[in-house]
Amino acid sequence: MSNFLPYGRQIIGDDDIAAVVDVLRSDYLTTGPAVERFEADVCAYTGATHAVAVANGTAALHAAMHALGIGRGDEVIVTPMTFAASANCILYQGGTPVFADVDSHTLLLDPAAVEAAITPRTKAIIAVDYAGQPCDWDALRGIADKHKLALVADGCHALGGAYKGRKVGTLADITVFSFHPVKHITTGEGGMVVADDANLARAMRAFRGHGITTTASQREKSGAWFYEMTDLGYNYRITDFQCALGSSQLKKLDQWIEKRNALAQSYDAALAGTAIRPLTKHAHVLHAYHLYVVRTPDRDNTFKRLREAGIGANVHYIPVHLHPYYQNLGYKKGSCPVAEAAYTEILTLPLWPGMVTEDVTRVVAEL
Structure with missing residues (x-):
């Protein structure tokens, strides 16, 4: 249907295409400088200290759960009004999703329902900025601090949004973004995790590369071949040409x-x-x-x-x-x-x- 109006769609300009072509003609197609540049660009935009670019938003969620040490017997409170990946990431680590209800007016996670769902096994809260509206982050932070829980923002709907003047990306211990074509900016497929804690960022960076602490390009630059796998990770890497597209899109x-x-x-x-x-x-x-x-x-x-x-x-x-x-x-x-x-x-x-x-x-x- 020629006049079909989709609910969401990417916009790709000549500047985006040029940015991708430049990388395709460069030495690095993956684990190279365009990845680090995109991470730095997202940090500069959001105000976050550390960023780890990954293959998609689901990989970002999985990396967050891994970095927080979620495992068998642990409970993580999450909203039911979200894409399944927000809860699936808990299952990937052997944890148990606990669904807390939403506010009827906004469909955002209800802080009172979160408080009621906490048990001695609760380790974290994943709150989703549904449709792009930031959650009640003051209330959620108060609950997390009171019960010594990790607070994760699934910001896959909310890049560019803000809560009381603070950008999404600075409101939780870890924030997750998606760059799927219907999102605010796209890398085709792609995701990112941002955090202020260097240890969390380090764990997530290793997790995206099989649990190995250095990348091939880093070893090449240092003239070294030796590497060690210190944890069980996944291949959740993203390419340089995807990240070049992301950096170009972020400007708009x-x-x-x-x-x-x-x-x-x-x-x-x-x-x-x-x-x-x-x-x-x-x-x-x-x-x-x-x-x-x-x-x-x-x-x-x-x-x-x-x-x-x-x-x-x-x-x-x-x-x-x-x-x-x-x-x-x-x-x-x-x-x-x-x-x-x-x-x-x-x-x-x-x-x-x-x-x-x-x-x-x-x-x-x-x-």
Whole structure:
């Protein structure tokens, strides 16, 4: 369908292509200087001290769980209103995801539900900045400090967002980003973990390269061949040409966040007074608007009719604990009633920086 309007899409410019081509013509295609440059660029943008670029956002989550030492018998509290990877990373390490319910207005992790879910086995909290709106990080930090828990921000929706003037990337012990094509900037596939703790960063950097403490390019530069594997890691490396694309895209992030907010404001105004209700946005945040999510009383029919009209509406998400895999693990329907009720109503409308106001008008007219 030629006039199909997707819910999200990458924007690639000639400058991005040139940046990638430059690396393709260079000496290093992986573990080279473009990776370090992208890490430094993300640190400079977010204010984080250390960054580790990896193959995708899921690898970033896995690296975070590894660095925190999550293992068998450990519990990690996580939201059900997210992509499955936010919880799967706990299972990868042998830990147990514990789902805490969300706030009904924002669908962000509810701090009161987090507090109620803590047991002597709890080791960490993973909070997701759902749709691009930062969580209640003051409350979550208070809970984490009180119970001596690690605090992880799944910021895969929220690069470029801010909470009370502080950039996403500086609000938790570890923050995870994704650079999938529908995200704010893209490397094709790709992810990054940022942290202020040098030991956590060191552990995650080794984890992405089989648990080996040096890379091939580092050994070549030093004239050494010797290396040792000190931990069980994975091949979660990202290429230099992907990172060159990421650095190029990052230069445009602020203008794209501004455009996403303008489009969201157009939706808000057009939907005011109708039965279609946008999620609540707090005044103290800079919303990154990865997704524009509304609640509608007839979600499935609305989805069907929008798709028939060439509008790429979507649903984010089936609560993780309702997936068959998690049901087979013993997770029960009814354990997160707010998220489960929201799931029957939520609909994601198209929103990405390449859209124009007329696209919003078209979507609203079909609604």
